[in-house]
Amino acid sequence: MKKRTASPLSNRLAYFEQQKDSIVSTIRELVEIESPSDIKAATDEIASVIAKRFRALGGTVRFHKSKTSGNHLQVDFAGKRQGKPVLLLGHYDTVYPLGTLSTMHCRIADGRLWGPGVLDMKSGIGLMLAALQGLLAEYGELRQPVTVLLVSDEEVGSDSSRTITESVAKKSSAVFVCEPSYGLNGAVKTARKGVGEYSLKVTGKASHAGLDFEKGQSAVVELARQIGEISKLVDLNRGLTVNVGVIEGGTRSNVVAAEATALIDLRVERLKDAPGIDRRLRGLRPFNKKCSLELTGGLNRPPMERTPSVARLYERAAEIAAKLGWKLKEAAVGGGSDGNFTAALGIPTLDGLGGVGDGAHAKHEFIVIDELPRRAALLAGLVDTIL
Numbered sequence: 298m299k300k301r302t303a304s305p306l307s308n309r310l311a312y313f314e315q316q317k318d319s320i321v322s323t324i325r326e327l328v329e330i331e332s333p334s335d336i337k338a339a340t341d342e343i344a345s346v347i348a349k350r351f352r353a354l355g356g357t358v359r360f361h362k363s364k365t366s367g368n369h370l371q372v373d374f375a376g377k378r379q380g381k382p383v384l385l386l387g388h389y390d391t392v393y394p395l396g397t398l399s400t401m402h403c404r405i406a407d408g409r410l411w412g413p414g415v416l417d418m419k420s421g422i423g424l425m426l427a428a429l430q431g432l433l434a435e436y437g438e439l440r441q442p443v444t445v446l447l448v449s450d451e452e453v454g455s456d457s458s459r460t461i462t463e464s465v466a467k468k469s470s471a472v473f474v475c476e477p478s479y480g481l482n483g484a485v486k487t488a489r490k491g492v493g494e495y496s497l498k499v500t501g502k503a504s505h506a507g508l509d510f511e512k513g514q515s516a517v518v519e520l521a522r523q524i525g526e527i528s529k530l531v532d533l534n535r536g537l538t539v540n541v542g543v544i545e546g547g548t549r550s551n552v553v554a555a556e557a558t559a560l561i562d563l564r565v566e567r568l569k570d571a572p573g574i575d576r577r578l579r580g581l582r583p584f585n586k587k588c589s590l591e592l593t594g595g596l597n598r599p600p601m602e603r604t605p606s607v608a609r610l611y612e613r614a615a616e617i618a619a620k621l622g623w624k625l626k627e628a629a630v631g632g633g634s635d636g637n638f639t640a641a642l643g644i645p646t647l648d649g650l651g652g653v654g655d656g657a658h659a660k661h662e663f664i665v666i667d668e669l670p671r672r673a674a675l676l677a678g679l680v681d682t683i684l
Contacts, residue, residue: 306620312431313670320669324423328403328412334390340367340449343389350426366457367449374443382442383680384469386635387421388451392658409663420664421475421651428677451635454597466639473679474636474648477657479628486649487611488629489637491600493563498591503555513553517546519588520557536566564631571596598633599641606645617678621671650676
């Protein structure tokens, strides 16, 4: 690879401006490879394509095999200096089923690139590739080691990849998560809520609603009363929400329901709040003593809290952005990512370094093309920072 003379950040930004069409082309290629979380062959296919791209930049590719999901991709790059690598973290699975491209076309219009998964988070992968390619073009080698970790199951809870992510993060000096930025102003994410999921099952007794109504014990009625109690646990001042999002129960209108179930979403800003709300959920008792309750589940992503180490990374990112000509904002958001795992380990973590756009998980998902060069320059600047 031809080496360029080291240059100030303004020249680095100009370089990425020249590479903008190439970055768009890469992202578009990835979007047009559908990769739903639950189709192993699809996620393995895109992992292979991405691996070739990183291998062409000189990275050492390793696949973490998985039987329950797609394989997870790790790529290691050597650096001029020794020491712990920085970790670029993300995922290549999407929430969209196979065939979505037939109705939700990948296209360019109005200065935007549209398509399933373009924002969350195939643009982030394109930016990883661009940032590393730019640094290699600038110096001929990376100044410090870099590890890239892309997983196949983030959108469905990271069950098979969490231990891998945590293991790799523990060996890293910092983690840069290339999930989408927040809002069209491109804010990075310095805090995320922790996420929990519970299932509450109520068991009652079936009977004929006309002939033997009084002999039945309605699980549906009991569940309705429990939902009222669960809703009382919401505390917006503490950033604590509990949402009953799915309810199921009964068989027919003329049968007193023997079973009913609710799926409950929990969000907490602070890890210390999780045990208390868990105890209160597990402490629910039936109003109808002839019904029984069974609660399963728990917190599956700890919160990413804005610790001093997270704040320092944001301050460094803001300095780089200022030198590139814009004010980088920060945001705290309710959704989780794999950055929650790394931040909870105490590893300095900065999230939201991917594309700028809107519509993640929605039919209007897009990224703003003109934002790609400065996002690549920002990521390159962070990777180039010796911590």
